[in-house]
Amino acid sequence: MAGHGERGRSSKKLKTVKEDYRDDDIDYVEDFDEDDRGEDESEPKKRDFSKLELKPDHANRPLWACADGRIFLETFSPLYKQAYDFLIAIAEPVCRPESMHEYNLTPHSLYAAVSVGLETETIITVLNKLSKTKLPKEMIDFIYASTSNYGKVKLVLKKNRYFVESPFTEVLKTLLRDDVISKARIFSSEDAQGSDAFTVSKGLSEMDGGGHQELLSGADVAAVAEEKETHSFEIDPAQVENVKQRCLPNALNYPMLEEYDFRNDTVNPDLNMELKPQAQPRPYQEKSLSKMFGNGRARSGIIVLPCGAGKSLVGVSAACRIRKSCLCLATNAVSVDQWAFQFKLWSTIRDDQICRFTSDSKERFRGNAGVVVTTYNMVAFGGKRSEESEKIIEEIRNREWGLLLMDEVHVVPAHMFRKVISITKSHCKLGLTATLVREDERITDLNFLIGPKLYEANWLDLVKGGFIANVQCAEVWCPMTKEFFAEYLKKENSKKKQALYVMNPNKFRACEFLIRFHEQQRGDKIIVFADNLFALTEYAMKLKKPMIYGATSHNERTRILYAFKHSPDVNTVFLSKVGDNSIDIPEANVIIQISSHAGSRRQEAQRLGRILRAKGRHQDRMAGGKEEYNAFFYSLVSTDTQEMYYSTKRQQFLIDQGYSFKIITSLPPPDSGPELSYHTLDEQLGLLTKVLNAGDDAVGLEQLEEDADDITLLKARRFAGSMSAMSGAKGMVYMEYNTGRGKQAGHGQVKSKPKDPSKRHQLFKKRYG
């Protein structure tokens, strides 16, 4: 067929390019049909894999592998633990409910697998061992096709010289045939000058195979453990970026793995720090670190752990193993303080070796090695800086960092990453996050900017192990009252829709009921989240509870949080979305969410993360312990409104992690009367008038300077796609905020923007304190 197409093209040279494409398409489709006819006869949704051959001892094997790359894992199998560790290394988790997990093999996930040291043959053998059926030919082919080129080439920084390393001389020769790369090559004196000679060294064999190798028979292990020789050539440090670019899949397709041989790095001074003895990494933290330091070198990549599972200990441990200067990037000043604190808590670092660099505190460390904690904004900031910070930035630029530690990598836009990475020279990059989802699909950029995902923990396993709190998630359905719904439906109120469904009196009563219940019956500490500032203020005022939002001064925040932590009288605090990420409130164990940032899955997961940190005694939390649930996450939703849509969408990430949401329809209980607010129609109408009279700006979303995921962008994109069911009116609600923001930027942003006290000028700081 292909030959036929070729002939057709040569005989009719005037044929347009478009038609050529069509020829190719036909070829492809027919080839495809021959391979797996049974599968795409019907619509792709009904995949039939019944022709796969079951192995006789299938009952002992834990997983199903399907020809389309999907893998299902039975979590009740005795081999679950080993199989999970293996699968998480080679495949992307799609959905992980309690008894059955779904994974997907993708080129990215295989790239990650290769980069943690798994080889194509190992992947296929182990997968075959674990699978109940014979591995489908398509899957084997796919693994071969995706991994044949990955992991063959490594970029190693040794004694400040960059080497391209590979066990296969042919691959290096292929690379050198490329102009850019051959020009970048440096011939060192001890090498022979011939172009074929590469520096040969004995490679370190993988040490982390552990779990996977147990699964292989003896003969296989022998093959894996065989010592390898590696060949390498040196390249010009100035050309590294270009060489890397040439190796990406769209050019030569030999993506480079970056490794840092920190033990043999004699040029950069050692930093004398160690983990304190009381810092005992938990098994999963240990495992994630072993993926990073598998062969005695440090790999760049991302580690995904749920909030509250101890990401900072992983970061600090990594820094302690590398023992070189470390640059730690966080999202804001509060988390900078927290990171600095974590470093001092877990490691033996001296106070003069660690410094914070924010707009408020510009510390500089003495000595030749140390840890600098700063924010992404401080490093990537393009405008004019003060002389002092210019000096520090210059220092950061000129230094060669052993480890670049990046917190919350999912929130930082790609362009800022590029900037940060181009400014700082680091041997090894480690990204940490809890939620590797973004509403714009730019999460895959991280694969190339930082590195592959090294490890991802299973939330439910951590819950079972008692490492994170066992959370009962619930969605509380609050019907709209007649009057509020009537206004909600009016066209002229389209801008106030959100305010109307958030201020729904039934919701208010449900919220009040829940606060009372948890404060009085269980003695819990409660956080109430509201993105909508108008609602936040109304609720907090009416219920007489403290609140924190963007404009709350640092002093007041600290005071409120202190009271919340220590005073028995302050058990509830209202937070706007400033509380999503970085405010650390380990005391809280109940979250009530009354309004949220549209359909952001990330926000939902981050908010849940506020209460995930385990509390109480360890044995009580284990499965079957005293308290089945020790944390509660309520989402209050007004039924029959847009909120229902957003709410379902927001839950998807947590559902994929195996959480289930219980739906509660009878809150507050029907017999509750005037003890809760807004019992009478008059009160409700009063509230309605208040909502309707508030200006459109007042009822909108709070606009923080850093808007975590650019959800507004996505909105437009999503409309074109699968969300055709969405009405135009919803888009308009969004546009409204958008233009509002633009206007603000136009005339006098300074005036309307709430002053952030941390950004206040030095001179005024004393006065307002």
Place this chain on the structure above:
Amino acid sequence: MSWLKNFENESISFWEGSGNGKRQALYIMVNATKGLFISCDVPMAQFIVSYNASLPASQRFILHMLDSTHMFVQPHVAEMIRSRISEFRDQNTYEKPA
């Protein structure tokens, strides 16, 4: 859907004589109209009311608002209301993209 019920009250006959508009009421003056009795929850009733209000006067279909969950409407609108409501509900339902 159980909230739509056909309600015919045409069978009650109060009329005597026939033809040519010369009707004569015997006992009491009663207006009989064929229509549809709708029973639903509060928000849906509001939805139908607001839909009704958005139409030009000649097309409005609500004959009587009985209370906040019951109403009496013209007989031919059942399908229209059904499709309107399902459209509205679709907008508020998130389906996971495949």
